[in-house]
Amino acid sequence: MSVNETRRQELYQLLGLLPPKTRQISAEIVSADEHEHYFLEKIILDINGFESVPAYFTKPKTNETKNPTILFNHSHGGNYLLGKEELIKGNVYLQNPPYAESLAKQGYSALAIDSWCFGERHNKTESELFKEMLWSGRVMWGMMVYDSLRAIDYLVSREDVDSQRIGTVGMSMGSTMAWWIAALDTRIKVCVDLCCLTDFHELIESRGLDGHGIYYYVPNLLNSFTTSEINALISPRPHLGLAGNYDKLTPIKGLDKIDKELSEVYLKDGVPQAWKLLRFNCGHEETEDMRQEVLSFFQKWL
Numbered sequence: 001m002s003v004n005e006t007r008r009q010e011l012y013q014l015l016g017l018l019p020p021k022t023r024q025i026s027a028e029i030v031s032a033d034e035h036e037h038y039f040l041e042k043i044i045l046d047i048n049g050f051e052s053v054p055a056y057f058t059k060p061k062t063n064e065t066k067n068p069t070i071l072f073n074h075s076h077g078g079n080y081l082l083g084k085e086e087l088i089k090g091n092v093y094l095q096n097p098p099y100a101e102s103l104a105k106q107g108y109s110a111l112a113i114d115s116w117c118f119g120e121r122h123n124k125t126e127s128e129l130f131k132e133m134l135w136s137g138r139v140m141w142g143m144m145v146y147d148s149l150r151a152i153d154y155l156v157s158r159e160d161v162d163s164q165r166i167g168t169v170g171m172s173m174g175s176t177m178a179w180w181i182a183a184l185d186t187r188i189k190v191c192v193d194l195c196c197l198t199d200f201h202e203l204i205e206s207r208g209l210d211g212h213g214i215y216y217y218v219p220n221l222l223n224s225f226t227t228s229e230i231n232a233l234i235s236p237r238p239h240l241g242l243a244g245n246y247d248k249l250t251p252i253k254g255l256d257k258i259d260k261e262l263s264e265v266y267l268k269d270g271v272p273q274a275w276k277l278l279r280f281n282c283g284h285e286e287t288e289d290m291r292q293e294v295l296s297f298f299q300k301w302l
Helices: 003-013 085-088 099-107 124-133 140-157 173-184 201-206 227-232 250-268 288-301
Strands: 026-034 038-046 055-058 067-073 108-115 161-171 187-196 239-244 275-278
Touching: 003 173, 038 099, 038 140, 055 085, 055 099, 055 140, 067 099, 067 140, 067 173, 085 099, 085 108, 085 239, 099 108, 099 288, 108 140, 124 140, 140 161, 161 173, 161 288, 173 187, 173 227, 173 239, 187 227, 187 288, 201 250, 227 250, 239 250, 250 275, 275 288
Parallel strands: 067 108, 067 161, 161 187, 187 239, 239 275
Antiparallel strands: 026 038, 038 055, 055 108
């Protein structure tokens, strides 16, 4: 087993008691609609054994039998009712049009699931769910990551998905999800994160812990991994990070540290051009230039 695979196992084991990765997945398409730029399926996934996972799958109006596909990770923003709708409706801190349309125009399919306590799964508060899971030996972030990893299993099972061309993107909480699942699963070929590439230690130094929801915290994580060490597991696969210089969730010193350390990792792996961190004079938001960088990066690498 390679060093990276050993580290992936170590990282996964920090995520608490999780359902087996081998658990059979089932999917039911409950509706199918046509939009201007894409076809939209609403799907109910059975992937974790605890509760159903509603999802949206969008497919561009192309003649391709298999499309490159993006796993879109929705943000938090305190809007627990939005969830997967962010893919097709957007959000106040995301550019228009919503990602479903932008990706479809570029020839990409996309999948978005409701994460725990969001969208149609908002049956308990984040705090209540975190505490209940903790008592049972489960970690909320672990269960969220598990669902996203099993969503990749679902994607590769679809005949209309090019399983060799799966990428991931997300903003804020979705950004963190993007780099975690890319680190844990090499089937993610390209990772793009917006506004949450946060160095954990610099977040502590800047007194910024309360800027992140309680879902974010994994017991014992800092005794084994830094943010850079998690993200290093993505190399040599292409990875684009986008950050705002005025975003309190991503301290500047932390961005400097991550950029330096990942630049060294990608250089050592012989693909320095596959790592890119771009910073913009904005806060916790996606700018028009960011959106163009996201789409260009996918077009280049996926």
